[in-house]
Amino acid sequence: xxxxRKYFFPETIEEAYExxxxxxxxxxxxxxxxxxxxxxxxxxxxxxxKVGLDYIREEESAFExxxxxxxxxxxxxxxxxxxxxxxxxxxxxxxxxxxxxxxVTIGATIYSRYGFSDFLTALLVTNTxxxxxxxxxxxxxxxxxxxxxxxxxxxxxxxxxxxxxxxFQDLRGSSSDYSIINLALSKEKDAYRIAVGARPxxxxxxxxxxxxxxxxxxxxxxxxxAGAILSEEVVFGTNGxxxxxxxxxxxxxxxxxxxxxxxIHEN
Amino acid sequence: xxxNLTINGKEKEIEIAPDDYLSEVLRREGLLGVKKxxxxxxxxxxxxxxxxxxxxxxxTLAAKAHGKAIxxxxxxxxxxxxxxxxxxxxxxxxxxxxxxxxxxxxxxLEKVVKDPTEEDINRYLKGNFCRCSGxxxxxxxxxxxxxxxxxxxxx
Numbered sequence: 001x002x003x004x005r006k007y008f009f010p011e012t013i014e015e016a017y018e019x020x021x022x023x024x025x026x027x028x029x030x031x032x033x034x035x036x037x038x039x040x041x042x043x044x045x046x047x048x049x050k051v052g053l054d055y056i057r058e059e060e061s062a063f064e065x066x067x068x069x070x071x072x073x074x075x076x077x078x079x080x081x082x083x084x085x086x087x088x089x090x091x092x093x094x095x096x097x098x099x100x101x102x103x104v105t106i107g108a109t110i111y112s113r114y115g116f117s118d119f120l121t122a123l124l125v126t127n128t129x130x131x132x133x134x135x136x137x138x139x140x141x142x143x144x145x146x147x148x149x150x151x152x153x154x155x156x157x158x159x160x161x162x163x164x165x166x167x168f169q170d171l172r173g174s175s176s177d178y179s180i181i182n183l184a185l186s187k188e189k190d191a192y193r194i195a196v197g198a199r200p201x202x203x204x205x206x207x208x209x210x211x212x213x214x215x216x217x218x219x220x221x222x223x224x225x226a227g228a229i230l231s232e233e234v235v236f237g238t239n240g241x242x243x244x245x246x247x248x249x250x251x252x253x254x255x256x257x258x259x260x261x262x263x264i265h266e267n
Numbered sequence: 268x269x270x271n272l273t274i275n276g277k278e279k280e281i282e283i284a285p286d287d288y289l290s291e292v293l294r295r296e297g298l299l300g301v302k303k304x305x306x307x308x309x310x311x312x313x314x315x316x317x318x319x320x321x322x323x324x325x326x327t328l329a330a331k332a333h334g335k336a337i338x339x340x341x342x343x344x345x346x347x348x349x350x351x352x353x354x355x356x357x358x359x360x361x362x363x364x365x366x367x368x369x370x371x372x373x374x375x376l377e378k379v380v381k382d383p384t385e386e387d388i389n390r391y392l393k394g395n396f397c398r399c400s401g402x403x404x405x406x407x408x409x410x411x412x413x414x415x416x417x418x419x420x421x422x
Contacts (some may be wrong), residue, residue: 002286003286004284004285004286004328005285006268006285007268007285007328007330009333029328029331032326032327032328032331033308033323033326034308034326035326035328036288036306036307036308036325036326037307037308042286045285045286045328045330047328047330047331049331093390094393096308096309096393096394097311097372097391097392097393097394097395098321098372098375098390098391098393098394099311099314099321099322099323099372099394100308100309100323100326100394102320102321102322103308103322103323103326103327175393176393176394
C-alpha cells in the first residue's frame with residue numbers, strides 16, 4: 001500500500017530535483033504503474049509528467065529517449081524497430097496489455113532496476129548510457145550493477161546505433177504474463193553481447209559466454225558449450241514463477257534459439 | 268486536493284486524496300461501468316481513456332488526471348451498444364463484467380490503428396481478460412464491428 005501526503009507537478013527537472021531532495025520521504029512518480037504493488041509512505045509525490053521528458057529523438061549515430069517515454073511509444077517506434085531488428089518490440093510486446101504499456105515509462109523501469117523486466121534485458125545488449133540529472137552519464141551496465149550513488153533523477157538514455165544483429169527470447173507461462181526467464185543477444189562483427197534477465201534477479205551480462213563465442217563458429221558443439229558456460233556463470237534463483245534448476249535449463253535453450261536465429265540470418 | 272478534469276465531455280472539479288486511484292474516484296462519481304477486477308494492473312476491466320489513451324484506472328493515480336479528459340464506457344454509449352450487439356450475437360458476452368474494459372480497448376484500437384489486422388486486434392486486446400467465453404468469439408465480434416464501422420464511414 002502506498003500513501004501520499006502531497007502531490008506536485010514540477011515544470012522543470014531542476015524544480016523536480018529540488019523538491020525530491022527536500023525530504024527523504026519525497027519520491028518521484030513516473031508512469032505510476034506497479035506503485036501499488038509495493039509499500040511506501042511518501043511525503044510529496046513529485047510527478048515528472050510535465051517536465052518534458054517524453055520523447056524519442058533519432059540522431060545520426062544514436063537514439064535519445066526521454067525518461068517519461070512510455071513502453072508503447074518505444075515498442076511502436078519505427079526507427080528503433082528498423083535499426084535494432086525489432087528487439088524492443090519483441091521484448092515489450094508480451095508485457096501485460098497495451099493499457100499498461102501506455103503507463104509504464106522507461107525511466108522508472110531503469111531507475112527501479114526491476115528483476116522481472118524484459119526491457120532491461122534487451123537494452124543491455126545495446127550500447128546504452130543513462131543520463132542522471134545530478135551524476136551525469138553512466139553506462140547502463142554500471143547503473144544496473146551499482147544503482148545511483150545518491151538519489152537522482154534519470155533524465156534520458158542514449159542508445160548508440162551499432163551495426164549488429166539483435167535477438168530476444170523469453171519463456172512465459174502464458175502470453176501477457178511476466179517472463180520466467182528471458183535472454184537477449186546481439187552480434188556486432190564477431191563480438192557477442194548476451195544478457196539474461198528474470199533470473200529472477202535483474203538482467204546481467206553473461207561475460208564468460210560472450211568471450212567464449214567471440215570469433216567462434218556457431219556449431220552444435222559450440223552452442224552446447226556456450227550453454228554450459230552460461231548456466232554456470234549466471235546466478236539463478238527460485239520464486240513462484242520457476243525454480244532455479246528450471247531457469248538454468250531453460251536459459252541454455254533460449255541461448256541456443258537466439259544463436260540459431262542469428263546464424264540462420266547470416267547464412 | 269482538488270483536480271479539474273473533463274469526464275465524458277463534462278468539466279468537473281473533484282476533491283481527491285493525493286493517493287486516490289482513478290478507478291475509485293470515477294466509481295465515487297457514479298461511473299460504475301469502471302469495473303473493479305484484479306486491482307493490480309493486470310486484467311483490463313478498469314480500462315478508461317485518459318486524453319484519448321487507454322490506461323488502467325486501477326493503476327493510475329487520480330492526481331494524474333488533473334487538466335485532462337477522461338472517457339469511460341458511459342461516454343461512448345452508442346458505439347458500446349454496437350459492440351455489445353456483436354458480442355451478444357456470438358454468445359461471448361456471458362456475465363458481461365469484462366465488457367466495459369474490453370469495449371474501451373476496442374475503441375482505442377479503432378482510434379489509433381487504421382484498418383487494424385488480426386495481429387493488431389490481438390495486440391491491443393491482449394490486456395483484457397475474459398473468464399467466461401474465451402477469445403475466438405470476441406475476435407470475430409471485433410472484426411465484424413470494425414468492418415461495420417468502415418461501411419458506416421463510406422455511407
